Amino acid sequence: EAQVTQNPRYLITVTGKKLTVTCSQNMNHEYMSWYRQDPGLGLRQIYYSMNVEATDKGDVPEGYKVSRKEKRNFPLILESPSPNQTSLYFCASSFLAGTSTDTQYFGPGTRLTVL
Amino acid sequence: AQKVTQAQTEISVVEKEDVTLDCVYETRDTTYYLFWYKQPPSGELVFLIRRNSFDEQNEISGRYSWNFQKSTSSFNFTITASQVVDSAVYFCALSEAYNTNAGKSTFGDGTTLTVKP
Numbered sequence: 001e002a003q004v005t006q007n008p009r010y011l012i013t014v015t016g017k018k019l020t021v022t023c024s025q026n027m028n029h030e031y032m033s034w035y036r037q038d039p040g041l042g043l044r045q046i047y048y049s050m051n052v053e054a055t056d057k058g059d060v061p062e063g064y065k066v067s068r069k070e071k072r073n074f075p076l077i078l079e080s081p082s083p084n085q086t087s088l089y090f091c092a093s094s095f096l097a098g099t100s101t102d103t104q105y106f107g108p109g110t111r112l113t114v115l
Numbered sequence: 116a117q118k119v120t121q122a123q124t125e126i127s128v129v130e131k132e133d134v135t136l137d138c139v140y141e142t143r144d145t146t147y148y149l150f151w152y153k154q155p156p157s158g159e160l161v162f163l164i165r166r167n168s169f170d171e172q173n174e175i176s177g178r179y180s181w182n183f184q185k186s187t188s189s190f191n192f193t194i195t196a197s198q199v200v201d202s203a204v205y206f207c208a209l210s211e212a213y214n215t216n217a218g219k220s221t222f223g224d225g226t227t228l229t230v231k232p
Contacts (some may be wrong), residue, residue: 031218033218033220035220035222042206042222042223042224042225043206043208043222043225044222045219045220045221045222048218048219048220049218050217050218056218056219058219058220059219059221088158090160092160094165096218102165103162104150104162104165105162106159106160106161106162108159109158109159109160
């Protein structure tokens with residue numbers, strides 16, 4: 001089954017404690033991306049990757065790191081989380097070029113609370 | 116800089132009515148992708164469509180249709196014969212395609228659609 005998995009789904013942590021949110025896809029997609037969703041601010045892109053070892057900043061990269069060492073995985077790293085990173089996070093993947101109906105897949109979301 | 120505007124914050128219709136969600140975008144790129152997504156009350160994000168900027172053909176998928184007009188920088192989404200299950204927040208988004216920022220995405224603020232029985 002084609003899917004994007006994210007873990008954990010829910011996390012409550014404290015300020016400064018490093019954490020990683022994993023994202024994995026099984027469709028051999030080149031493109032992967034991280035978004036955060038906040039009330040009143042909508043969806044904003046954090047980082048994206050066009051392929052292995054190719055990552056770029058989105059609109060809100062501050063406080064986050066990513067890596068793309070393998071095609072299937074695109075972890076989001078918060079080295080020193082702060083309360084303003086409390087948010088709902090989504091990972092997505094798709095083929096880079098394709099028809100208009102090629103599907104983009106989203107993970108189920110990770111709800112992060114930083115105290 | 117890219118910008119996506121969904122001027123309709125909330126729309127309420129009665130079941131079986133047709134409804135159109137507007138999306139207007141701004142970009143200096145000549146090649147880009149446009150998207151529509153659905154976020155039902157359960158919270159997941161569902162991809163609906165991706166449209167390449169060089170393909171202005173309208174798209175129909177069941178009760179859903181999309182009208183892409185490059186001349187007015189609009190990519191509107193119509194649901195025909197709406198159903199209660201269509202109640203969701205709908206997002207329009209734009210992504211650069213081939214320049215140095217290829218893959219960078221910008222979302223509209225979303226339109227909350229409520230379909231009443």
